[in-house]
Amino acid sequence: MSVLLVVVTDAVQAGGIMTNTNYHIAFDRMFARGATFDIDAAFSNPAGLAWGHEGWQLSLNFQKPWQNRDIETTYPLLKSMYGSETHKFRGKASAPIVPALFASYHKDRWAVSTMIGIVGSGGFVKYDEGVPMFNVMLGSMLAAKGVMPDQYQLSSQMKGKQYIYGGQLNFTYKVLDCLSAAVGIRANYYDGYYRGHVTAGGHPTFGNLANLQLDVDQRAWGFTPIVSVDYHQGPLTLAARYEWRTKINTTNNTNTLEAGLGDNLKAYLMANDPATLQNIAGALGTKTAPYVDGAETRYDMPALLTFAVGYEFSPKLRATVEYHFFDDKNAKMANNRQEELTHGTHEFLAGVEYDINDKFTVSCGGQRTDYGLSDGYQTNTSFACDSYSIGLGGAINLTEKLRLNVSYFCSLYSDYTVKNSNYLGTGVAGTDVYSRTNHVIGVGIDYKF
Secondary structure, eight states: GGGGGOTTTTOOOSSSSSSBOOHHHHHHHHHHOOTSTTTTTHHOGGGGGGGSSSEEEEEEEEEEEEEEEEEEEOOOTTHHHSSSEEEEEEEEOOOOOOOEEEEEEETTTEEEEEEEEEEOOOOEEEETOOOOOHHHHHHHHHHTTTTOOSSSEEEEEEEEEEEEEEEEEEEEEETTTEEEEEEEEEEEEEEEEEEEEEEEOBTTTTBBBEEEEEEEEEEEEEEEEEEEEEEEEETTTEEEEEEEOOOOEEEEEEEEEEEEEEEHHHHHHHHOOHHHHHHHHHHHHHGGGGGGOOEEOOOOOOEEEEEEEEEESSSSEEEEEEEEEEOOOGGGGGGGGGOOOOOOEEEEEEEEESSSSSEEEEEEEEEEEOOOOOOTTTTTOOOOOOEEEEEEEEEEEESEEEEEEEEEEEEEOEEEEEEETTGSSSSEEEEEEEEEEEEEEEEEEEEOO
């Protein structure tokens, strides 16, 4: 039943497994923003606001993502289920328009800032045909008893949602003329659900063979302390930021949870093969245990350490290189899956920005994300793929106070293949190939008072 746990942890994000980093459109068009003094520093470099605009700033940003999360499975039984031994289960991941709000006030050596946005996960995913993890398991179980896929109708659908909403508050102080520091706190609210069904029915002898239904809501709070420092001297800026691990422990509000065999099949097994019936009942009980009402699941956001080096080659040309480390191996996940990772997430970012004139600015950037994946970490219901991301865009100064930002970025993922000689415990070899696509467009407005 864990097949129903459809994780959508990075439907809209650039960043780690549970953490987003793309809130402001300037990130989408440049990526490396860890040394900025602009309004988006309220997230990426709070200490840098000591050199930012004197007075108030506001920024409102909107992003629209599109993503696919597909699983291509090769297994002999699929030929009788779908007409070919290889079948692609397509997952559509999406989100509505995703907003983020920034605000800051700077006077003399002090600054205060805030950011509100979707700080982790952020979207929906839906598998209209379900996922192979359960379809194959159910089909193999029935086939072992002589009930083949062409003797019944299989209906399977899985969908899920995960959002982590965050509100962050920072206080910045210029300690020296070349050095500033900031402290902050972010409140995070987790809101997710899992819905799904798998039914096998229409058999000429037994009628309904199996029925599984799930409808679970999960919610929780978590808090993140944050510190950052910024060294700025002439054209050079050096910046660092650290976020502590955020403990998020969700509690199930289970609306529906059903898992069992059809009455006729159950009666037949009880009379002729009680051991098999007992084994199936035990397996279903184990699979459904995480979703009973009141059960708890961990979705920690990992500690995050960032370093950035920015350099202003001229009043018009700026560039930044940056490094992020997400300590995923020490952030609790469902079923302690973090232990399967070979290391935490490493990200390498670079970006350049150029002012064509006083009105127009263009920028571009790239990012490499390495999650430390392993075969043991990947599952049909929660998988990741390493990626390269590229972004570009520009800004238009509509007035001296008002700036428009536009952007586009995409992530180019590496497929991840898992070969198993005993696929899902069936004793038959099978292969899953995990693949993803991601595209995001964005627009935002910055205003200086």
